[in-house]
Amino acid sequence: MSKRASYGLLLGASLLAGFVGVWKLQEKVDAERTALRLEADELTLRSPGVMKKLSLEYAPLMGAIYWTRAVQYYGQKHHLGDQNLELLWPLLDISSTLDPNLIVAYRFGATFLSDAPPRGAGEPEKAVELLERGIKANPEFWRFYQDLGDVYYFDEKNYLKASQAFEEGSRNPAALPWMKTMAAKIAAEGGSLETSYALWLDVYQTSTNKDMRKNAEDHLRLVQAEMDIREINKTADAYEKGTKHRASRISELVQAGLLSGQPRDPDGFAYVLNDHGVAELNPKSPLREEWLRENKKLMK
Amino acid sequence: MRNIQTVAANTFREAVRDRVLYNLVFFALLMMGAAILVGQISIGIEEDVIVSLGLSAISVIGIFIAMFLGVALVSREMDKRTLYALLAKPVKRWEFLLGKFFGLVMTLTVNTAAMATGLYMALWTVKHPLLKSDAFILAAVYLILLKLALIVALALLFSCFTTPFLAILFTAGIYVAGLFAADLRIIHGVGLDPGTLRLMRAISYLLPNFQNFNVMGAVVHGRGVPAAIIWHATLYAIVYIAIVLTGAAVVFSRRNLK
Numbered sequence: 001m002s003k004r005a006s007y008g009l010l011l012g013a014s015l016l017a018g019f020v021g022v023w024k025l026q027e028k029v030d031a032e033r034t035a036l037r038l039e040a041d042e043l044t045l046r047s048p049g050v051m052k053k054l055s056l057e058y059a060p061l062m063g064a065i066y067w068t069r070a071v072q073y074y075g076q077k078h079h080l081g082d083q084n085l086e087l088l089w090p091l092l093d094i095s096s097t098l099d100p101n102l103i104v105a106y107r108f109g110a111t112f113l114s115d116a117p118p119r120g121a122g123e124p125e126k127a128v129e130l131l132e133r134g135i136k137a138n139p140e141f142w143r144f145y146q147d148l149g150d151v152y153y154f155d156e157k158n159y160l161k162a163s164q165a166f167e168e169g170s171r172n173p174a175a176l177p178w179m180k181t182m183a184a185k186i187a188a189e190g191g192s193l194e195t196s197y198a199l200w201l202d203v204y205q206t207s208t209n210k211d212m213r214k215n216a217e218d219h220l221r222l223v224q225a226e227m228d229i230r231e232i233n234k235t236a237d238a239y240e241k242g243t244k245h246r247a248s249r250i251s252e253l254v255q256a257g258l259l260s261g262q263p264r265d266p267d268g269f270a271y272v273l274n275d276h277g278v279a280e281l282n283p284k285s286p287l288r289e290e291w292l293r294e295n296k297k298l299m300k
Numbered sequence: 301m302r303n304i305q306t307v308a309a310n311t312f313r314e315a316v317r318d319r320v321l322y323n324l325v326f327f328a329l330l331m332m333g334a335a336i337l338v339g340q341i342s343i344g345i346e347e348d349v350i351v352s353l354g355l356s357a358i359s360v361i362g363i364f365i366a367m368f369l370g371v372a373l374v375s376r377e378m379d380k381r382t383l384y385a386l387l388a389k390p391v392k393r394w395e396f397l398l399g400k401f402f403g404l405v406m407t408l409t410v411n412t413a414a415m416a417t418g419l420y421m422a423l424w425t426v427k428h429p430l431l432k433s434d435a436f437i438l439a440a441v442y443l444i445l446l447k448l449a450l451i452v453a454l455a456l457l458f459s460c461f462t463t464p465f466l467a468i469l470f471t472a473g474i475y476v477a478g479l480f481a482a483d484l485r486i487i488h489g490v491g492l493d494p495g496t497l498r499l500m501r502a503i504s505y506l507l508p509n510f511q512n513f514n515v516m517g518a519v520v521h522g523r524g525v526p527a528a529i530i531w532h533a534t535l536y537a538i539v540y541i542a543i544v545l546t547g548a549a550v551v552f553s554r555r556n557l558k
Contacts, residue, residue, distance in 0.1 A: 056479050057359070057514040061352040064520075068342035068349075101521045104344035209344060 048097030055098060063099025066091055070105070074112050078119075085121040088112060092130060096137075103141060106134030110147050111215065114155040116293075119215075124155035145169020146179065150199060153186060163187040178202070193230065197223045221266040222294065225287055228263055232271055232279035235259060246277035303391045307399020308406060315369060315407040324365060325411055328357040329418040336422055346426050352520045354419035355440050358412055362448045363475070365408060370455025371467040373400040374552070394549035401456055401545060408448050416441045433522040439530055440519040446537040447513035451475060453541045454508070457548040460555060478510040508540050 055062040070091035077085055092109040095102060112120050114127035131148045138144065145165050152162035166183035169175050182199070189195050200223060204216035232250070235258045240246045243256075250273055253259045262270050269282035281288040315321060335353035339346030374397075377383035386396065419437065424430060454474055458467035484504035492500070512533045515525045 053480075056476070057511065057516065058352075058356045060348075060517050060520045061356045064338075064342070064345050064349045064352050067345060068338060071342050099517065099520075101517060101523075102345070102348070103521075108343055211343065 048094045051094050052098055059098045060102075063095050063097075063102050063105070066095035066098060067102060067105045070095055070109065070112075081118065083117045085112075088121050089123065089126050096130065096133060100133075100137035103134070103138065106130055106138075106144060107147055108209075108212070110151060111212070114151045115215075116155070124151050127151045127155070140172070140174065142169045142172035142175040142179070145172070145175070146202075149182070149186070150203070153191070153199060154196070157191060159186050159190040193223055193227045197227070218290070221287060222290055225265045225281060225291060228265065228271065229279045229281070232259075232263060232273075236273065236277055236279065240277070247273060248275075248277055249273060250279075303395040304399045304402065307386075307391070307396055308402040311373065311400050311403020312406045315404065316410075318369075321365065321407070321411065324361045325414055328361045328415045331357040332415075332418050332422040336426060339426065347423065348520050350419070350422050350426060351437060352516060354415075354422060355437070355444065355516050355519070358415045358419065358441060359444050359447070361415065362408060362412060362444060363451060365411065366404070366448045366451040367455050367468055367471050367475075369404055369407070370452040371459045371464045371471065373404060373456060374459045375464045375467075393553045397456060397460075397545065397549055397552055401452060404452050405449050408452070409445060412441060412445050412448070431522070433524070436519045436522065436524050439525040440515050443513040443515055443525075443530065443533055446533060447510055450508055450510075450513075450537055450541055450544070453544040453548070457544050457551070460548050460552040474508065475510060478508040481505075481507040481509040482511055509536075512536055 051062065051066075052059055070088065073087055073091060074085065077083075088109075092105060092113070095105045096109070099105070110127040110131050113130065114120060114122075114124040116122045128148065128151055131144050131151065134141070135144045135148070145168055149162045149165035149169070152158045152165055156162075163183050163186040166179050166186060170177075170179035170183060182195075182202075185195050185198070197220065200216050200219045204213055204220060207213045207216060232253070235253050236247050239253055239256055239258055247253055247256075250259070250262060250271060254261060264270050265281055265285050265287055267286055269285035269287075271279050272282055274280050281291050285291075332350065332354045335350040336346075338353065339349045342349065374383070377386070383396075387393065416438070419441075420430070420434075423434060423437075451471060455467060455471045458470040462470070481504045484500045484507075515529065518525060
């Protein structure tokens with residue numbers, strides 16, 4: 001091998017070793033920073049008005065950038081399982097001020113804000129503020145009323161305001177006819193599971209974004225499980241009334257001919273009866289954790 | 301007229317030879333390509349970000365070209381002493397200025413058209429076929445071009461009586477102030493006396509209102525731009541440019557070039 005070739009080989013190998021070293025070092029630094037929870041969370045400028053002025057004529061672009069920051073912030077926190085979402089509102093506040101017509105920032109932002117932890121920030125009142133701002137800037141977009149109604153219905157459990165939001169939205173000439181139906185249904189039935197199912201089904205059917213659809217699908221499975229459990233408990237009550245003793249297994253209800261077979265949740269796991277003979281999700285069911293969380297919230 | 305055409309054609313030819321221009325346009329196209337990636341790490345703004353980043357790139361790169369080349373139009377000719385040879389011929393000073401102005405505007409038109417093509421190509425990669433509403437982008441591009449023409453005129457005016465560095469500073473200053481021109485009219489309740497308020501109101505109308513050419517917010521969301529806005533912005537640009545160039549011609553005609 002000539003001197004020149006061996007020199008080139010040595011140089012190439014050194015460079016490669018150097019890059020591998022840098023790579024490994026960066027991995028180490030990343031791990032250390034994660035352990036320290038050092039986040040690139042700083043939001044130097046929190047005033048939307050100042051940001052708008054500083055953006056000169058490029059506010060729509062800055063709005064898109066801030067919205068992307070909000071999505072990344074939310075996604076990263078979600079990924080790390082960190083429930084501290086204190087910068088979510090300032091980021092959404094700035095992006096919607098920079099571009100008041102950025103529909104997606106209001107709709108998804110409201111979902112991020114209103115969903116209870118660990119899904120979201122658990123700040124439905126901020127979600128309402130964001131959506132009301134969206135309505136003011138984009139009065140022709142009737143879907144905001146639907147989102148507002150959803151926040152009142154699911155997160156604030158304020159059925160009167162939810163009904164009013166759907167009713168107000170239904171007055172928009174472009175709104176679909178079911179908005180009026182939904183307003184009436186909520187006013188009549190309040191927080192019934194059937195109404196919840198209908199609301200989530202609409203979100204699922206009308207969303208074009210896959211994350212939004214997945215969220216709606218998760219909720220639909222949960223509401224379906226709730227409706228199944230309600231029916232099983234009704235059956236167990238009937239069994240108790242007839243036999244004067246509470247069933248301890250679902251198979252007893254099947255053997256008594258009250259159920260046609262072992263009922264299963266939307267993920268295919270068999271429902272079970274607990275020590276008090278009350279139906280609940282199978283401990284192996286992926287839905288169980290969320291279901292317990294929801295029930296805990298209701299107990300409060 | 302013939303003299304203006306000749307100077308304009310030469311200015312265009314000279315600008316086309318400048319490699320910096322190609323680098324800037326390439327940079328703008330790169331930004332538009334990057335917009336596709338930015339859209340993918342966000343939610344629901346794939347097309348919005350391409351249009352807003354694309355239009356911003358066209359605007360920013362255009363402003364750089366308009367300011368730096370606009371200021372250099374006269375000063376470079378003086379530094380190279382080619383101006384003296386040119387003015388020795390039957391070319392009036394105002395004809396020289398107008399020729400330079402139109403030459404650079406022509407260059408900017410070609411650059412802007414290239415960047416707008418890049419923007420449409422980036423948009424086409426994320427959605428095809430393009431929609432009718434995507435044609436509104438052209439209105440925004442046209443208004444950006446008007447804004448750039450106004451900046452060239454201002455750069456020319458300042459370069460007629462001061463150093464290139466100061467001319468760039470003045471042009472940039474007027475551009476930024478012009479973006480806030482309308483805000484000067486709505487300053488209330490800050491303890492200013494009526495005289496000062498009237499003065500600020502007058503200044504707000506005298507400054508070139510660059511927000512007149514900004515329709516990015518509407519176009520990004522696929523909303524149309526009313527024809528009246530385009531027409532009035534065009535008229536505003538023509539009148540303002542005429543005033544600025546007249547001022548530049550007067551200053552330049554009286555300037556002692558010895």
